[in-house]
Every structure is written in C-alpha cells, then in structure tokens.
Amino acid sequence: MGLVAALVRSSFLVHAVYAQAARDDGLTPQQGQLLCVLMAQPYGMGELCSMLGLAKSSLTGLVDRTENNGLVRREPDPRDSRAVRVALTPRGARLADRFYTEACRRIEELPAGLDPAERDTLAGLLGRIVLDHKVPAVFAEPDQASPGG
Amino acid sequence: MGLVAALVRSSFLVHAVYAQAARDDGLTPQQGQLLCVLMAQPYGMGELCSMLGLAKSSLTGLVDRTENNGLVRREPDPRDSRAVRVALTPRGARLADRFYTEACRRIEELPAGLDPAERDTLAGLLGRIVLDHKVPAVFAEPDQASPGG
DNA sequence: TGGTTGTGGTTCGTACTGCGAACCAGTACG
DNA sequence: CGTACTGGTTCGCAGTACGAACCACAACCA
Structure with missing residues (x-):
C-alpha cells in the first residue's frame, strides 16, 4: 500500500x-x-475557535447544544464583561473523563498487530509529521490528560 | 508524543x-x-453504502446533490430494474481526476520531513493497521488510480 | 400461477455541522 | 468623549447523517 493511501x-x-x-x-x-479540550481548563469562545479550527458562529452553536445537554456552562469572564468562559459542568467533567479514557483505549487497540518497538517507531514518525504542521491540539497526550493533577 | 495522540x-x-x-x-x-470511488467503475447504491460506510438514506442525498452538480449520473441497471448504477459524467470524471491527483500530491507532501526509508517504514506500519481492520476502500492506491488505463 | 418474503432505493422528519454576513455590547485607544 | 476594534450571538443557508416508513420489483416457494 502506498504511503498516501495508508495515511x-x-x-x-x-x-x-x-x-x-x-x-x-x-x-x-x-x-x-x-x-x-475543556478537560484541561475553561477557555473563552475565541480560544476555542482557534483550538478547534471553527468559525465563531459554528462554535456558538456547538457550545449551545452542549450546554443544553448540561455538559458545559458559560461563565462570565471577570476581566471582560463581553467575554465568556466555557467550563465543564460536574456531569460534563465526568463524561469527558469517561469518553477520553475509552477513546484512548480503543485507539490504542488499533495497532494491536504491532510489537512495542514498531509502535514506538510509528509514534515517532507520526509525531514528527504532526509537529511539522499546524495541527490544532485537539487531543491531549494521555500523559498530559490531567495537567496539574 | 504518545501513539494515541499521534494517531x-x-x-x-x-x-x-x-x-x-x-x-x-x-x-x-x-x-x-x-x-x-467512482473513478474505478460505476457502482450500485448498495455497494456505495458499504464502501463509504453510510446509511442508504444518507447516500441518496449525497448522490442527489452530486447529481445536481452534474458530476454523477444514475443509470438503470440492465439486470435489475429496481437498481441503479451511479456513474461519473464526463465532467465528473475530469474533476475526479483533478481532485484525486491534487489530494494525493498534498498528502504526499505531509511527510516531507521524512527520508525515503522512513516513509517506507511509515507506509508499512500504517498499512498493516489498515489491513488489520475493516476500512472502507475509500481511497485507492495511487498506483491503482486509473485501473485499465 | 400466485402469494409471500426479501431487497434496492427513495422520501420524510429530525438533529447536527459549518460558514459568512450582519449585528450588538463592551473595551481600548486616541 | 468618540471612534475603532473585539468577543459573541443571531440568522439564513447548504450539507451531512440517521432511522422509520414506504414503494416497486425480484426471488422464492407452494
């Protein structure tokens, strides 16, 4: 299989x-x-836009729907009364944790046919590609999932 | 970077x-x-569903829109009067070719930082992962892009 | 030959994604 | 102060995707 097709x-x-x-x-x-993304900390709408690579209007809708599901909350930014901080609700935090863990688990299973050395090689090569380009930090590294403990 | 994050x-x-x-x-x-997908040959709706991993109703809409754009055409299946063959129009074929070539070119550029041996390794590892799982054949290999000339 | 069952596709209603343009409110700068 | 900029929202639009219901034909069997 060619590299393009494999990618x-x-x-x-x-x-x-x-x-x-x-x-x-x-x-x-x-x-x-x-x-x-919000597992790490609350963010403003603008920050989320650039992190997720979305237009402002798209993000408003996404946050709206997620808020209606009771998973996130808009809090006023004490420093700027126009701005908003989007934060996880307790339920959202629990669900985020669950989802993140499970998603990692499943994705980790994909390279089941590779031995540890091969996995390492793969991670290294892909990592270099990712770092060579502007990729939104949409998925934290497992090791950094809970920064600050 | 961990393997999960890299993937x-x-x-x-x-x-x-x-x-x-x-x-x-x-x-x-x-x-x-x-x-x-249609570059290779015409397919029925059902075949396309499984190749693209879509529900029937989703595919109807996609083909509708693409047909309205003049890129594909529904042809009656001579063997089954219920069925339909979706085929590229001449314009669709030209555009498919152009898009496919360009998409390959851009994706091929992504691993620019890797030397040929590393690319080979990467293609091999990713290829094994892909083949280990049921991945719809959504993107033909460059070498097989124009089967039959 | 005729009825039943299965299959290929479409239609309909719903929810979500994503964008740009227009807009409002509050901040920052002059 | 007034003007420009910025953070977010609203609105209209097009596309994506699904399941349920449906139709027409095919396939099978009695």
Missing part, C-alpha cells in the same frame, strides 16, 4: 473509532472534542 | 488537507470521496 485510510479508521466512542457516550464527535 | 492528530491533519483539496475544487469531502 488516508488510517485517518478514516481513527476517525471512525473516535466517532463511535463518542456515540457510545451519547456524544457527537465535535461535542466529544469540546469536552476533551 | 488522532495525524488523522485530523490528513482530514483537513483532504477537505481543503476538495474545497478548492468546489467539492465537499464527501462528494470528493464519492467521485474517487
């Missing part, structure tokens, strides 16, 4: 697994992403 | 590049996919 097809595979994990937790992939 | 983020990267290539040709990613 494209593996990317579809990962996306499908990710989407299914979200679905199993009653989330859309986008809502899952939002929760994962 | 997820590279998958977002590939998807973004793919989507942008489609957009530059006036296509949505889904329509681009449809065209790419």
